Amino acid sequence: MRTTRRQFVGSSRANGTILIVTIWVVLVLAGLALVFARSMRVAAIVSTNQVASVEAECIAAGACQYITSELAANATDSSALEQDVPWESLQVGKGYFWVLRSNLEDDSEFDYGLTDEAGKINLNSASLEMLLKLPGMTAELAASIIDWRDEDSDVSTGGAEDEYYLLLSEPYNCKNAEFETVDEVLLVKGASEELLHGEDTNLNGLLDDNENDGDNSEPADNRNGRLDGGFYEYVTVYSVEANTDSEGNERIYLNDASARTTLQTALQEVVKEERALEIMNNVPISPSYGSVMDFYFRSGLTMEEFVQLADRLTTSEEETLPGLVNVNTASKEVLLCLPGLEETDVDALLSYRESHDDLDSIAWVANVLDREKATAVGNYITVRSLQYSADIICLSGNGRAYKRYKAVFDTQGGTPQIVYWKSLTRFGWPLEYEIVEALRKGEPITDAMIGMR
Numbered sequence: 254m255r256t257t258r259r260q261f262v263g264s265s266r267a268n269g270t271i272l273i274v275t276i277w278v279v280l281v282l283a284g285l286a287l288v289f290a291r292s293m294r295v296a297a298i299v300s301t302n303q304v305a306s307v308e309a310e311c312i313a314a315g316a317c318q319y320i321t322s323e324l325a326a327n328a329t330d331s332s333a334l335e336q337d338v339p340w341e342s343l344q345v346g347k348g349y350f351w352v353l354r355s356n357l358e359d360d361s362e363f364d365y366g367l368t369d370e371a372g373k374i375n376l377n378s379a380s381l382e383m384l385l386k387l388p389g390m391t392a393e394l395a396a397s398i399i400d401w402r403d404e405d406s407d408v409s410t411g412g413a414e415d416e417y418y419l420l421l422s423e424p425y426n427c428k429n430a431e432f433e434t435v436d437e438v439l440l441v442k443g444a445s446e447e448l449l450h451g452e453d454t455n456l457n458g459l460l461d462d463n464e465n466d467g468d469n470s471e472p473a474d475n476r477n478g479r480l481d482g483g484f485y486e487y488v489t490v491y492s493v494e495a496n497t498d499s500e501g502n503e504r505i506y507l508n509d510a511s512a513r514t515t516l517q518t519a520l521q522e523v524v525k526e527e528r529a530l531e532i533m534n535n536v537p538i539s540p541s542y543g544s545v546m547d548f549y550f551r552s553g554l555t556m557e558e559f560v561q562l563a564d565r566l567t568t569s570e571e572e573t574l575p576g577l578v579n580v581n582t583a584s585k586e587v588l589l590c591l592p593g594l595e596e597t598d599v600d601a602l603l604s605y606r607e608s609h610d611d612l613d614s615i616a617w618v619a620n621v622l623d624r625e626k627a628t629a630v631g632n633y634i635t636v637r638s639l640q641y642s643a644d645i646i647c648l649s650g651n652g653r654a655y656k657r658y659k660a661v662f663d664t665q666g667g668t669p670q671i672v673y674w675k676s677l678t679r680f681g682w683p684l685e686y687e688i689v690e691a692l693r694k695g696e697p698i699t700d701a702m703i704g705m706r
């Protein structure tokens with residue numbers, strides 16, 4: 254009896270233990286099942302997103318092919334890139350890409366297309382005075398840009414050399430060499446993303462709600478209903494061209510006394526011998542022209558004659574000319590940086606180039622500016638564009654993944670080469686969010702979504 258009772262007690266304890274163990278096993282199994290179900294769902298979502306992400310990458314590669322082929326096809330007529338080639342909502346597979354650029358004239362409308370790097374101020378060749386005229390530039394940063402790229406270690410007023418950079422908490426040397434990218438400017442004393450991008454924190458050229466609400470949300474802005482951008486849109490490090498004429502022939506170096514015969518021959522191809530001699534009489538034995546424009550005014554050429562000759566002449570002995578500004582494409586802000594130009598001059602240039610199509614050489618500028626101003630800008634301008642940048646926005650067909658890249662293409666030497674490639678995805682989706690929503694619902698993108706907001 255005692256034994257039975259002891260057995261009973263024992264068996265009851267055993268049953269209790271089994272019950273507890275069973276409950277635990279059930280709980281653990283249920284937990285595992287939940288964990289597996291959840292992780293499988295997560296895995297499914299992640300792999301869907303990964304597929305979408307890879308798709309967006311492939312669209313970016315397709316976009317590059319598209320840009321390269323359009324650049325090659327329109328090498329001789331870059332205006333076609335502006336007028337004839339579409340740059341928005343281009344389909345690759347089921348997804349899309351856009352080549353976005355800031356609309357510098359209207360911060361309420363998107364603009365699409367390639368950006369001409371020759372229409373910008375080159376950080377490597379611009380003078381201090383030119384840098385200072387950039388929108389949002391400070392005296393400290395402009396001086397420090399000069400010190401960053403100059404070879405010496407002499408600190409210019411407001412600038413910085415090694416002494417400054419080596420004392421930073423993460424020290425580095427002053428480069429004392431040319432900028433290789435525009436982003437590099439963020440390493441320079443006095444620079445910041447705020448100065449570079451201004452209020453346009455998502456780099457879309459549009460005044461977004463958060464960019465016009467004061468301190469209510471990032472970024473801090475002045476809530477004035479206008480997009481106060483930085484100088485990012487106006488600077489480059491890529492613009493450079495060979496010092497040859499449009500057909501690739503060596504130019505006539507006007508300050509070489511021994512080039513008289515070549516100059517006279519060139520003149521005789523354009524005017525009668527008598528007239529050529531008349532012009533040559535105005536050319537001193539030891540010429541020292543400040544610019545091709547200077548030659549135009551001092552030689553007594555007519556505008557008609559100058560138009561035919563301008564591209565074949567130079568006052569530089571260099572083989573390549575970095576940082577020339579294309580007067581046919583540069584924005585008002587960039588033209589205002591050219592030496593000696595005031596707003597009235599720039600407005601006159603802009604209105605002339607809109608209403609004329611004889612813009613094949615820089616000669617037309619002498620029709621608009623007075624002698625002193627035309628001569629002063631003569632060495633800073635060109636009508637050629639060889640480098641283009643693209644802000645490529647890619648969206649997967651299901652609207653689940655997007656990628657954004659900045660690319661720079663150099664067309665010197667024929668085949669366009671990619672010379673810069675950087676992800677801008679971290680700046681967020683820059684276009685209308687309705688586009689993403691539409692694709693997620695399997696609906697089409699409408700014109701209204703890519704046009705005005």
Ligand SMILES: [Ca+2]
Nearest residue numbers: 400403404405
């Ligand atoms: Ca230096």
Ligand SMILES: [Ca+2]
Nearest residue numbers: 400403405407
């Ligand atoms: Ca220096």
Ligand SMILES: [Ca+2]
Nearest residue numbers: 453457459461
């Ligand atoms: Ca914006």
Ligand SMILES: [Ca+2]
Nearest residue numbers: 475477479481
């Ligand atoms: Ca503002």
